[in-house]
Amino acid sequence: MNEHTDTGAPRGHPDAPDTVLRAMLRPRFLLTAWPWRAAAFTAGSMVVLGVLVSVAAPLYTPWVLSLGLVLSTPDTFFGGAGVALVLVGLALGALFGPLVGLVLGTVDRWRLGLIDDDVPPSGHRPVTEPGPGAWLRVRYTEAATWREVAHVALSPVVLGLTAFVLGSLIPLALILVASPLLLTTPGEAVALGPVTLTTPQEALPYALAAPVLLVIALYANALLAGVHGLITRALVTGPPPEELRAELSEVTDSRARLVGAFEYERRRIERDLHDGAQQKLVAIQMDLGLARLDLQEDSGADRRVAAAHARTGELIDDLRELVRGIHPRVLVDRGLPAALGELADHNPSPVTVDADLPHRLPAHVEATAYFVAAEALTNAHKHTEARNVTVHARVDGLRPRQRLTLEVSDDGPGGADARRGSGLTGMSDRVAVMGGTMELSSPPGGPTRVRVELPCQTDPTPQTP
Amino acid sequence: MPDRPDPTDAVTAVPTVLAEDGVLLREGLVALLERFGFPVAAAVGDARTLTEAVAEHRPALVVTDIRMPPDHTDEGLRAAAELRRSHPGLAVVALSQYVELSYASDLLDSGDGAGVGYLLKQRVGDVREFASVLRRVVEGGTFVDPEVVRQLLRRSSDPLERLTEREREVLALMAEGHSNGAIARRLVVSDAAVGKHVGNILAKLDLPPDDNIHRRVQAVLAYLRASAD
Numbered sequence: 001m002n003e004h005t006d007t008g009a010p011r012g013h014p015d016a017p018d019t020v021l022r023a024m025l026r027p028r029f030l031l032t033a034w035p036w037r038a039a040a041f042t043a044g045s046m047v048v049l050g051v052l053v054s055v056a057a058p059l060y061t062p063w064v065l066s067l068g069l070v071l072s073t074p075d076t077f078f079g080g081a082g083v084a085l086v087l088v089g090l091a092l093g094a095l096f097g098p099l100v101g102l103v104l105g106t107v108d109r110w111r112l113g114l115i116d117d118d119v120p121p122s123g124h125r126p127v128t129e130p131g132p133g134a135w136l137r138v139r140y141t142e143a144a145t146w147r148e149v150a151h152v153a154l155s156p157v158v159l160g161l162t163a164f165v166l167g168s169l170i171p172l173a174l175i176l177v178a179s180p181l182l183l184t185t186p187g188e189a190v191a192l193g194p195v196t197l198t199t200p201q202e203a204l205p206y207a208l209a210a211p212v213l214l215v216i217a218l219y220a221n222a223l224l225a226g227v228h229g230l231i232t233r234a235l236v237t238g239p240p241p242e243e244l245r246a247e248l249s250e251v252t253d254s255r256a257r258l259v260g261a262f263e264y265e266r267r268r269i270e271r272d273l274h275d276g277a278q279q280k281l282v283a284i285q286m287d288l289g290l291a292r293l294d295l296q297e298d299s300g301a302d303r304r305v306a307a308a309h310a311r312t313g314e315l316i317d318d319l320r321e322l323v324r325g326i327h328p329r330v331l332v333d334r335g336l337p338a339a340l341g342e343l344a345d346h347n348p349s350p351v352t353v354d355a356d357l358p359h360r361l362p363a364h365v366e367a368t369a370y371f372v373a374a375e376a377l378t379n380a381h382k383h384t385e386a387r388n389v390t391v392h393a394r395v396d397g398l399r400p401r402q403r404l405t406l407e408v409s410d411d412g413p414g415g416a417d418a419r420r421g422s423g424l425t426g427m428s429d430r431v432a433v434m435g436g437t438m439e440l441s442s443p444p445g446g447p448t449r450v451r452v453e454l455p456c457q458t459d460p461t462p463q464t465p
Numbered sequence: 466m467p468d469r470p471d472p473t474d475a476v477t478a479v480p481t482v483l484a485e486d487g488v489l490l491r492e493g494l495v496a497l498l499e500r501f502g503f504p505v506a507a508a509v510g511d512a513r514t515l516t517e518a519v520a521e522h523r524p525a526l527v528v529t530d531i532r533m534p535p536d537h538t539d540e541g542l543r544a545a546a547e548l549r550r551s552h553p554g555l556a557v558v559a560l561s562q563y564v565e566l567s568y569a570s571d572l573l574d575s576g577d578g579a580g581v582g583y584l585l586k587q588r589v590g591d592v593r594e595f596a597s598v599l600r601r602v603v604e605g606g607t608f609v610d611p612e613v614v615r616q617l618l619r620r621s622s623d624p625l626e627r628l629t630e631r632e633r634e635v636l637a638l639m640a641e642g643h644s645n646g647a648i649a650r651r652l653v654v655s656d657a658a659v660g661k662h663v664g665n666i667l668a669k670l671d672l673p674p675d676d677n678i679h680r681r682v683q684a685v686l687a688y689l690r691a692s693a694d
Contacts, residue, residue, distance in 0.1 A: 274562060275487070278562070279487040279489060280489060282586055282589060282590055283487070283490045283493045285587070285589075286490070286494070286589050286590050286592060287493055288590070289590055289591060290493075290496060290497060290500065290592055292592075293500065313587065313590055313591075316587045316590070317587075320563070324563075329562055330563055332538075333538045333539060342563070342565070345564075
């Protein structure tokens with residue numbers, strides 16, 4: 001249950017109880033509003049019980065009949081009639097249970113406020129699409145709805161128990177109070193179990209016991225309401241908002257870790273290719289070059305070595321391009337402005353880079369910004385006839401809440417669709433995981449503008465060993 | 466018997482210190498350097514040892530990788546720039562995995578820009594060309610990788626806009642350390658024509674055509690400075 005240490009107890013004193021169950025453990029329970037709040041809750045419960053058994057009777061009837069059958073003639077029950085009843089009960093429950101559950105859930109969530117100061121919102125998802133079809137689809141397929149159906153099934157039991165206990169205690173107290181008055185009429189007798197009272201004198205001590213009974217009734221009611229409240233809370237409310245937030249941030253964290261791990265892997269692959277394969281190829285090319293010095297010019301061997309030498313050079317170029325696409329070395333070594341400059345240099349059309357950053361940013365921020373810029377430049381070149389592209393990067397705010405803003409704009413004809421450039425969609429996912437935002441504006445006639453904002457929090461990736 | 470003239474013929478041996486952390490490449494480079502008349506006094510694997518080796522051996526040339534242990538960023542570059550300050554006249558050729566204009570400008574800014582080379586590592590595969598670059602740098606020339614120049618010329622920075630196509634070609638060759646005569650031969654024009662282009666370039670870059678021997682280097686530097694930031 002909720003641990004309210006400093007934020008709890010919304011009403012009054014910091015350590016005031018927030019549910020009727022906690023309140024009834026306090027010595028001054030009867031002097032607070034809680035017993036009467038519980039009473040109001042129970043009064044509402046009785047109304048709910050009445051409405052339930054009349055309106056939702058078809059839902060309960062098959063089960064009540066089944067129970068009766070099992071208790072009276074089990075043979076008939078297991079002979080087939082019972083099975084039929086259970087099937088009918090299940091069918092009705094599946095069809096109409098959710099509707100009743102949704103209504104009862106709404107009512108009970110609202111009533112729960114009487115005995116619980118901190119009622120969480122419902123666990124239902126918002127329905128985003130219009131139309132009753134979408135609403136039904138969402139509601140009939142979510143766990144929150146079926147928990148409410150369970151609430152419909154359990155409610156009569158709890159409510160019936162409440163009705164039975166209070167229905168015994170309160171009339172008894174009333175009779176005790178009234179008995180001295182009733183016995184003033186000669187010939188009347190009041191039977192209290194084994195004792196039969198015939199005179200007011202005899203009844204007086206019992207009448208004095210009535211307030212004690214009332215106190216017992218108030219405690220009993222509070223206990224029953226409290227238990228009912230616990231069940232209601234468990235079945236018709238969602239997780240408290242702070243728990244939800246904690247879960248959400250945990251999910252976000254784990255996604256960020258995933259992106260971080262991915263980034264780390266790319267850097268590792270890049271390093272392996274750079275320091276391993278590429279170096280070896282350069283060494284081979286150099287060896288071939290040295291070998292040629294000892295070969296007779298234009299001899300067969302010389303031509304072969306020359307060809308191998310040239311092909312090794314091509315392979316080195318290819319590998320260099322490949323490595324650049326995985327994770328540019330210059331980004332690791334010199335940071336974002338230098339990497340953006342190199343990106344601009346490799347772009348077929350002229351690019352103006354305006355990136356004045358005060359310091360290095362976390363590796364995952366630099367990498368994301370870099371790849372967004374690369375993607376935006378590719379799109380500008382592929383899909384538009386943009387002649388001038390501008391890449392602008394700046395850092396705003398104070399540490400540790402700094403944000404990097406990267407904007408790529410071109411003078412193309414506009415009309416770019418975010419969904420068409422699958423690369424940009426992938427980038428926006430990556431940006432979102434980092435808690436950033438990405439906007440694409442491309443009105444017909446241009447200009448096209450991609451704008452990304454990234455929080456510059458500490459790098460979640462492991463440090464490069 | 467090899468019928469090609471031995472490249473070491475008729476050239477003075479240039480004592481060299483080499484810094485390269487990749488063992489394979491280091492061994493290959495030692496063989497290459499020795500073969501072309503650059504006897505290797507020391508071949509080391511990190512920037513700190515490079516500084517020590519230079520202090521000990523007093524070489525005329527340092528060939529160094531830019532990325533080296535322990536951080537694998539630009540230790541070699543920083544060490545080279547430092548060495549040029551502490552050992553005036555020391556020629557330095559830095560090898561880079563990729564084109565980085567700021568590397569080139571850092572390096573060319575050290576000393577007066579003469580006796581400096583910045584080239585892509587893969588150029589060492591072209592052994593003759595590489596050896597000739599080393600030779601030019603040792604003789605006080607400046608060499609910037611053609612790839613750097615290509616990128617510079619692609620940038621739409623202001624000084625570039627003012628140059629004609631021909632002048633850009635001339636500048637590219639100047640950056641590679643070619644003399645006016647060599648440029649004229651390459652472009653198949655007269656020496657006088659090249660001289661005129663060079664004059665125009667210097668004027669357009671606001672470099673007064675005085676007698677400063679490093680005007681050409683200054684021209685390249687002006688580009689790097691204008692473009693690297």
